[in-house]
Structure formats: structure tokens, C-alpha cells
Amino acid sequence: MDIREIQNLIKFVAKSGATEVKLEMDDFKITIKTTMEGSAPEATYVQHIPVAQAMPQAPAAPAQSAPATPSAPAAPAGGNDDTSKYVTIKSPIIGTLYRKPSPDKAPFVEVGTSISKGDVVCVIEAMKLFNEIESEVSGKIVKVLVDDSSPVEFDQPLFLVDPS
Known part of the structure; x- marks a missing residue:
């Protein structure tokens, strides 16, 4: 999933009125949460959690150590x-x-x-x-x-x- 698809998903969730949407794929999870109107200023949060165990390839190990x-x-x-x-x-x-x-x-x-x-x-x-x-x-x-x-x-x- 690329950045444009994530941005489109955020826009869709904001327009739909949903308060929380979770999407889990093979290599990542996305959670989008919005606050209810009147309770606080509206905000959308995206959490991207890489799932390491889904990609047990040897070349992936050096790439995973780089973000540290x-x-x-x-x-x-x-x-x-x-x-x-x-x-x-x-x-x-x-x-x-x-x-x-x-x-x-x-x-x-x-x-x-x-x-x-x-x-x-x-x-x-x-x-x-x-x-x-x-x-x-x-x-x-x-x-x-x-x-x-x-x-x-x-x-x-x-x-x-x-x-x-």
C-alpha cells in the first residue's frame, strides 16, 4: 500500500463518519481513529506497524536494523x-x-x-x-x-x- 492509497483511505474514513477503522495486511497494520464532533477538535491518526515475522527473508535483516x-x-x-x-x-x-x-x-x-x-x-x-x-x-x-x-x-x- 503506497502513500496515495493511505491518504485516500483517510479521506474516505473522515467522510464516512466512522470513529475507528483497522486494516491489517500481510506486512503492515493501519489504524485510523477520529474523535467525535463536539468532544474535541477533529483529528485523524494513522499508526503504521511493520510486521517483521511476515518477511523472513535473509536480505531483509539489514534493512530492518537500519531504522533503529x-x-x-x-x-x-x-x-x-x-x-x-x-x-x-x-x-x-x-x-x-x-x-x-x-x-x-x-x-x-x-x-x-x-x-x-x-x-x-x-x-x-x-x-x-x-x-x-x-x-x-x-x-x-x-x-x-x-x-x-x-x-x-x-x-x-x-x-x-x-x-x-
């Missing part, structure tokens, strides 16, 4: 560029990435920007909540891997940082 560290070193992308010395800032959630705090402002970071641990590098909108994504390393942005206003997946690489 939000900024693991990037793998070499090709024969020309050696990106193994860079640290990858990855998306901790699914949603829509925005590189600017608002449409009329400058981006949080650009290629060449020096950042410190804790600096905001972008925001990700999920369920109409804007989540600031902070850098877990200090260094210089060497590559921006996503476009502004684009959907991102959990653990998707967003930026490459040179920590030296």
Missing part, C-alpha cells in the same frame, strides 16, 4: 560519487515534505548550508500536523534528495550531510 538509527551512513549511490563518508538524514514518518516554513519564506537548508545538531532541516505534514525534522548530526548539506511539497515514506533518505 535515524541517520545511518549512506550507501554508495554509484561508481562516480563516493557517498559513504556522508550521513543520511531520513524521514521518521510518512507525509508531505516541505523545505520551507511557509510558501513565501526561504528554505530551511540548501546545498552548502552548515547545520548543527538540532537544527530544523524541513517539516513533514502528516494528518494536518506539521512535524519539524531536526538534524541529528552537525555538518554541511551536500545533497537534497527530495523536492518541496513531495510525499515521503518512512525511512526515506532526505538529505546527505558531510559531518567533517
Whole structure:
């Protein structure tokens, strides 16, 4: 199930008036909960729980250990560029990435920007909540891997940082 299908499911649940919907597939679970009108502001929550035992493949083990560290070193992308010395800032959630705090402002970071641990590098909108994504390393942005206003997946690489 991709991000568009999840977004369509959320819209459908919101329009239907249901208070809770659970969907379980082979490799994940999604629970969507909404509050009743009058009790609190309406909110929709999505919980994505990967099911590890459904995928007992040997190559999956290294990929499953990678999410434990939000900024693991990037793998070499090709024969020309050696990106193994860079640290990858990855998306901790699914949603829509925005590189600017608002449409009329400058981006949080650009290629060449020096950042410190804790600096905001972008925001990700999920369920109409804007989540600031902070850098877990200090260094210089060497590559921006996503476009502004684009959907991102959990653990998707967003930026490459040179920590030296």
C-alpha cells in the first residue's frame, strides 16, 4: 500500500463518519481513529506497524536494523560519487515534505548550508500536523534528495550531510 492509497483511505474514513477503522495486511497494520464532533477538535491518526515475522527473508535483516538509527551512513549511490563518508538524514514518518516554513519564506537548508545538531532541516505534514525534522548530526548539506511539497515514506533518505 503506497502513500496515495493511505491518504485516500483517510479521506474516505473522515467522510464516512466512522470513529475507528483497522486494516491489517500481510506486512503492515493501519489504524485510523477520529474523535467525535463536539468532544474535541477533529483529528485523524494513522499508526503504521511493520510486521517483521511476515518477511523472513535473509536480505531483509539489514534493512530492518537500519531504522533503529535515524541517520545511518549512506550507501554508495554509484561508481562516480563516493557517498559513504556522508550521513543520511531520513524521514521518521510518512507525509508531505516541505523545505520551507511557509510558501513565501526561504528554505530551511540548501546545498552548502552548515547545520548543527538540532537544527530544523524541513517539516513533514502528516494528518494536518506539521512535524519539524531536526538534524541529528552537525555538518554541511551536500545533497537534497527530495523536492518541496513531495510525499515521503518512512525511512526515506532526505538529505546527505558531510559531518567533517
